[in-house]
Amino acid sequence: MASSAPVIEVANLSKSYGDVQAVRDISFTIDPGESVAILGPNGAGKTTTIEILEGYRTKSGGSVRVLGIDPEKAGANWRAKIGIVLQQPGAFEEVTITELLNQVAAYYPHPRPVSETIAAVGLTPQAETRLAKLSGGQRRRVDVALGIIGDPQVLFLDEPTTGFDPEARREFWDLIRSLTAEGTTILLTTHYLDEAEHLSDRAIVIAHGTLIADCPLPELGGPEARTPLVRWQDDDGPHEVRTEDPGQVVYDLHGSRQYRDLEVIRPGLEDIYLSLLRAANGSDVTNVASSQEAS
Amino acid sequence: MNIPRLGAVRTGFEVKTYFRRTDEVFFTFLFPVMMLTIFATAFSSMTMPGGISASEYYLPAMVASGVLISGMQGLGIDVATERLDGTLKRYAGTPLPQGAYFLGKLGKVVVTGIAQALLLVLIAAVAFRVGLPSDPARWLTFAWVLILGLVTCGWLGIALARLPKTVKSTTAVVLPFVLILQFISGVYLPFSQLPTWLQNFAALFPLKWLAQGMRSAFLPDSWASVEPAGAWELGTVALVIAAWLVIGAVLTRLTFRWIVKS
Numbered sequence: 001m002a003s004s005a006p007v008i009e010v011a012n013l014s015k016s017y018g019d020v021q022a023v024r025d026i027s028f029t030i031d032p033g034e035s036v037a038i039l040g041p042n043g044a045g046k047t048t049t050i051e052i053l054e055g056y057r058t059k060s061g062g063s064v065r066v067l068g069i070d071p072e073k074a075g076a077n078w079r080a081k082i083g084i085v086l087q088q089p090g091a092f093e094e095v096t097i098t099e100l101l102n103q104v105a106a107y108y109p110h111p112r113p114v115s116e117t118i119a120a121v122g123l124t125p126q127a128e129t130r131l132a133k134l135s136g137g138q139r140r141r142v143d144v145a146l147g148i149i150g151d152p153q154v155l156f157l158d159e160p161t162t163g164f165d166p167e168a169r170r171e172f173w174d175l176i177r178s179l180t181a182e183g184t185t186i187l188l189t190t191h192y193l194d195e196a197e198h199l200s201d202r203a204i205v206i207a208h209g210t211l212i213a214d215c216p217l218p219e220l221g222g223p224e225a226r227t228p229l230v231r232w233q234d235d236d237g238p239h240e241v242r243t244e245d246p247g248q249v250v251y252d253l254h255g256s257r258q259y260r261d262l263e264v265i266r267p268g269l270e271d272i273y274l275s276l277l278r279a280a281n282g283s284d285v286t287n288v289a290s291s292q293e294a295s
Numbered sequence: 296m297n298i299p300r301l302g303a304v305r306t307g308f309e310v311k312t313y314f315r316r317t318d319e320v321f322f323t324f325l326f327p328v329m330m331l332t333i334f335a336t337a338f339s340s341m342t343m344p345g346g347i348s349a350s351e352y353y354l355p356a357m358v359a360s361g362v363l364i365s366g367m368q369g370l371g372i373d374v375a376t377e378r379l380d381g382t383l384k385r386y387a388g389t390p391l392p393q394g395a396y397f398l399g400k401l402g403k404v405v406v407t408g409i410a411q412a413l414l415l416v417l418i419a420a421v422a423f424r425v426g427l428p429s430d431p432a433r434w435l436t437f438a439w440v441l442i443l444g445l446v447t448c449g450w451l452g453i454a455l456a457r458l459p460k461t462v463k464s465t466t467a468v469v470l471p472f473v474l475i476l477q478f479i480s481g482v483y484l485p486f487s488q489l490p491t492w493l494q495n496f497a498a499l500f501p502l503k504w505l506a507q508g509m510r511s512a513f514l515p516d517s518w519a520s521v522e523p524a525g526a527w528e529l530g531t532v533a534l535v536i537a538a539w540l541v542i543g544a545v546l547t548r549l550t551f552r553w554i555v556k557s
Binding site: 017054055056057058072076077079080082084086091092094095099103104106107108109146150 | 301304305308311312315316377380381382384385387388389390391392554556557
């Protein structure tokens with residue numbers, strides 16, 4: 001662990017299912033201690049990508065290294081160093097949280113102490129409760145406890161808060177942030193912008209299997225995407241001007257001609273994200289990827 | 296990783312989970328006990344081939360049936376469910392060796408199967424006044440046929456768990472194998488009353504030999520003349536069951552995957 005070599009290295013990764021190309025030519029690296037979100041709409045290829053990194057799926061092309069090893073060929077020693085938070089209801093109904101974690105801890109060479117892990121996910125009051133009797137949010141916390149019981153160097157979470165109520169999401173985010181503070185490298189997928197904003201130093205945006213951005217969220221879309229927009233209508237139709245000085249534009253407009261429906265817009269993160277996705281929906285995806293330089 | 300130690304840890308977890316599942320306790324653990332009660336009661340006025348009572352005939356039959364149900368039906372449904380509900384996917388993401396998982400499953404079958412067989416013997420003796428053998432050699436036969444049978448049926452159950460395609464269909468896929476084997480192997484129907492061709496067919500499978508081995512432990516030696524060969528054939532019993540153990544283990548080795556990587 002002394003080296004600061006990347007924890008995850010993905011180069012020109014692609015994956016096809018028959019004729020369908022789910023992931024095309026994706027490359028990124030993640031350094032130790034980073035917390036990164038893979039962001040994208042449903043069906044963008046997020047789960048395919050993270051499952052290739054977890055060793056659950058095979059790749060069609062490119063190269064993938066997690067902790068220096070190709071997950072497809074990894075063995076038990078590698079799995080002892082990674083943590084996976086799966087989204088799967090129904091398993092282990094009959095045992096208590098303590099019984100389950102004691103059991104799974106035995107598989108790992110250097111597990112976290114069980115009661116400490118239960119405390120970390122906020123389930124100490126339910127420690128002796130059987131899983132069948134837990135709420136959905138509590139079950140999810142058990143999933144996280146299972147992911148971190150082996151004291152992993154990397155933790156993967158696939159859409160961890162889907163189906164949560166707002167309060168449960170807040171609590172879950174606090175939990176993940178505490179893991180980041182401990183130095184765990186985290187890669188999660190989400191389709192919630194606010195989740196990526198809260199949990200990640202960096203967002204990797206995927207749409208239609210293609211990487212369209214890889215940068216800290218505040219830099220998404222590059223400086224140009226944040227430039228205010230002035231919009232108005234006149235007899236020639238709608239107009240739109242991007243400007244650093246919207247006041248001057250409005251002033252000139254006011255003095256010179258007829259206009260209606262005047263708007264000055266300062267694009268928010270969601271606007272930027274959605275316009276990125278819209279741009280990606282068009283065929284020319286590569287231009288948008290210039291925002292990669294921001295990282 | 297220390298596979299035997301982890302296998303013991305898994306066995307403890309499996310046994311605990313098993314006895315907390317009411318459906319499993321009822322349809323796997325207690326089912327042969329109920330069947331023994333039904334047969335012994337329903338046929339109480341009947342005399343079975345060889346001049347013995349129904350409860351005497353059905354004790355070894357239900358012990359053999361319990362071995363098949365605990366191993367093949369129990370694990371067939373259990374492992375198929377774990378494969379299809381994502382439990383195995385979870386294990387795939389941990390360093391748990393497959394060998395330790397198998398040891399835990401077989402350990403559960405051996406522990407619960409022994410408890411089940413002893414419960415059957417106890418109920419037969421207490422409730423139906425079946426005389427128990429006093430010769431230690433017969434108990435030794437009971438012990439090795441029981442344990443060899445449990446391990447063999449356990450492997451066959453894990454191999455069979457490959458077949459179901461949805462969680463809902465696991466029981467429907469596994470049950471026919473178990474039921475048909477019981478009907479043709481002298482468990483529900485006295486073996487000597489089956490047509491010879493069916494006897495020959497059943498002799499290809501382990502349950503017929505398991506039941507015969509159990510009869511040799513519990514029935515008087517004079518009863519051996521009712522067997523098709525006129526003898527207990529314990530050597531063949533061991534050979535056929537062991538052959539199926541190898542078949543089950545090899546099939547599992549060839550077909551078992553935590554997950555099918557796509």
